[in-house]
Amino acid sequence: MPKPSAREKVMDAYEELLIEQGPGAVTLEAVAARAGVSKGGLLYHFGSKDALVEGLIERIGQLGVADREAARNAPEGVVRYYLESSATDVTDDKAIHHTTMATMRLIGSEPRIDVAMRAYTDEWRLLLNEHITHPVTAEIIGAIGDGLYFRASLGVDPSPLLKELTDVLLRFSEKETEPG
Amino acid sequence: MPKPSAREKVMDAYEELLIEQGPGAVTLEAVAARAGVSKGGLLYHFGSKDALVEGLIERIGQLGVADREAARNAPEGVVRYYLESSATDVTDDKAIHHTTMATMRLIGSEPRIDVAMRAYTDEWRLLLNEHITHPVTAEIIGAIGDGLYFRASLGVDPSPLLKELTDVLLRFSEKETEPG
DNA sequence: GTCTATATTCTGATAGAC
DNA sequence: GTCTATCAGAATATAGAC
Structure with a gap:
């Protein structure tokens, strides 16, 4: 490093x-x-103070691209990667989580921040849709990831039910991604 | 009025x-x-400025109690009430939504705000668990509601798939709440 | 590239008239 | 209960030395 x-x-x-x-x-x-x-x-x-905001937006854009690339190459698959990495907490120091949590603190304060954050969640939604056949299932899994991120930003510890939750959702999505 | x-x-x-x-x-x-x-x-x-924060915390506490009471008495049931009312947007002027969106803007800035918001989501989680047999299903539905709220705070319009999403989840939860 | 010192503006809060 | 006037402290940003 x-x-x-x-x-x-x-x-x-x-x-x-x-x-x-x-x-x-x-x-x-x-x-x-x-x-x-x-x-x-x-x-x-x-x-200026505004330049710090710009720097944050640039960072979340770059880290987001890298993170989704890592998801595409993950042996466990995109969906499991998404759910497991959404189950974070505020103190997570992995770069993408740290930057995402920081960005969430500025939602509603800076239009450019809102745009960047929407882009981040939209890109994930597109990626999930590439890997889950049924759009409603993709929507459900996407919303759960957003919910887990929101809870993390609130300082809620990841649910002890999280492993089971992930398994249930994966069975749900895999059943629908199989042909036939 | x-x-x-x-x-x-x-x-x-x-x-x-x-x-x-x-x-x-x-x-x-x-x-x-x-x-x-x-x-x-x-x-x-x-x-003082702090007194405004106190006022907001008091409001979200009172409105939360009233909203959950409305959910218990809702003809469509607690689970559907929860999902449908989570599918809001930032401009919703219903009192509980307005206050919740405002409170979300202060997450991370004031410890008392974080406590109040966690209390709000925790109370909903408890209520959902009273009406959904399987804890993992309750956790999934709770997380989706949080995700929909987060999206609303970001200025994302409610998903067009939302009605189907709600129906899928309701079938999912009802199947598990039936005896057998 | 990094520091100190300073100018300027803004914000929260007080005092007191009506 | 609501207003105007005012102050003390803080914050952003600039200028210029090293």
Whole structure:
């Protein structure tokens, strides 16, 4: 792992602050302090607070592409990959989860954030539809993933029933993806 | 309908601003302006910004109780009531939806908000479990409702597949709630 | 590339008139 | 109960040294 650039350290700090304390606590000073740089140092990399939002949007776009690519190549299949990775919690530090949780904190505050988040969920919905024959089943599984993400953002621990839930849904979807 | 008190007009304005522009745009001045009162007038009813948060938490608690009571008495049954009322959109002005959407904007910003929202989803989960025999089925339906709410908060229109989705899930849950 | 110091604007909250 | 006027603190952003 290459040592993170100052720019990346700032973005990481920005995400952490969004997740742990919400948008109200995200001041340039607080982000700079957590990233270990001065306010001036931060502003060299991100010229305004808005530039931080732009950076977050760029990140979730890139990580989303990589994550869906990983799903396509996953030995367990796209559907199981989706359900298992939706069963996260707020403290998950996997890059795509961290960035997604941070982005969720800004929903409703920035139209561009809403667009990026809708794009993220839409892309997943398309991918699920490629791998599940019945559209209603795909819709159900997509909505459950969104629900699990929402619960994670609320600080709810993943349900102990999650493994069974995944198995039930997989049987449900596989039955319908078989020919005949 | 009794004419709304100034206090209620302020809370309504507070919710509207949270939903439409997010927490960053919610200043005492903006809330007062939308409610049609002065900043001083607002502060007579809510002595601080924090008091607005308290008011919102109180509201979602009361409306949640009333909504679940309505669900218990609904002729279509608790499960269908839950799924159909989860299929909302951000502009829904039914009181419980309006308040829930506003509350979602503050998730992660205020610990008391997170507690209140978890209480809200937990109470629904308990109620669903009273009416669905198989816990995994209850968990699936609960998660779907959360997912539909999350999508609504994102500004996604309710899925055109929603009616079919509800029917599939109801057959699924009813099959398991019959004795045998 | 990173820092300190400063200018400017905004926000929450108080005091007191009506 | 509602308003205007005002203040103290905080936040974004700029300027310029190193």
